[in-house]
Amino acid sequence: MRDFFAAGGVPTRSAGDALALRAPGPPTREMTRILGLYDLAELDRLEQFYEGGRFWISLDPEAGLDSELEQRGFTANDAWQKFERGVEPHPAATALRIGEADDRLGRVFAEAYGLSPSTFATGWISAVVGRDGWHAFAAFDGDEPVATGALYAVDDSGWLGLAGTLPSHRGCGAQSAILAARIDRARELGLRRLVTETGTPRDGIPGPSYRNIVRSGFEPVYLRPNYAAPA
Numbered sequence: 001m002r003d004f005f006a007a008g009g010v011p012t013r014s015a016g017d018a019l020a021l022r023a024p025g026p027p028t029r030e031m032t033r034i035l036g037l038y039d040l041a042e043l044d045r046l047e048q049f050y051e052g053g054r055f056w057i058s059l060d061p062e063a064g065l066d067s068e069l070e071q072r073g074f075t076a077n078d079a080w081q082k083f084e085r086g087v088e089p090h091p092a093a094t095a096l097r098i099g100e101a102d103d104r105l106g107r108v109f110a111e112a113y114g115l116s117p118s119t120f121a122t123g124w125i126s127a128v129v130g131r132d133g134w135h136a137f138a139a140f141d142g143d144e145p146v147a148t149g150a151l152y153a154v155d156d157s158g159w160l161g162l163a164g165t166l167p168s169h170r171g172c173g174a175q176s177a178i179l180a181a182r183i184d185r186a187r188e189l190g191l192r193r194l195v196t197e198t199g200t201p202r203d204g205i206p207g208p209s210y211r212n213i214v215r216s217g218f219e220p221v222y223l224r225p226n227y228a229a230p231a
Helices: 002-007 040-050 066-071 105-112 120-126 174-188 208-215
Strands: 013-015 018-020 033-035 056-058 080-085 097-100 134-141 144-154 157-165 193-199 219-224 226-228
Touching (some): 013 040, 066 226, 080 208, 105 144, 105 157, 134 174, 144 174, 157 174
Parallel strands (some): 157 193
Antiparallel strands (some): 080 193
């Protein structure tokens, strides 16, 4: 996340091991949060970064700060399921062509989530294309990209994210195929493990992202709680 924000020229703030993220625009749990918090003294320093606005804390479940955060008025807000797998091949078939993404990556990702094509995120997402450590993929219908996904590699590990599919092409196997392409790239790079995350099942029913991740061989490893700052 630190490198992703740097790609978009968006400042972050650190205190000890903790990293505060604050994306432009309306705050979201994914892009306006604190990571790596193990000491409430660091929270005291980082809260100022949000200037009284809304933010979240994505907490390591072993940090042991849950009760202290609740005492401060933070509330649990939709945990994320974290997954991990090795780099063994995963076959996936689609009629779409899977290839390297280009500078249209941001536009497709924005449209996949109903954001305006002119949003700041469009240029920001595209900034990872060709950036050191990043490997961006797209599914193409003819010459038009219709789905996205990226791999960020560091040391022997890789993170999978920035996945989105246009509404017109959902159900065509795009995300499964992009997952397979990223797994293959990770293996070529000599990585040993891959991690990713998505929302937990609602009413016991996993969403499409959750199902795609499990089908591609990822194993659930733990739940990461998210805490919303008091209003």
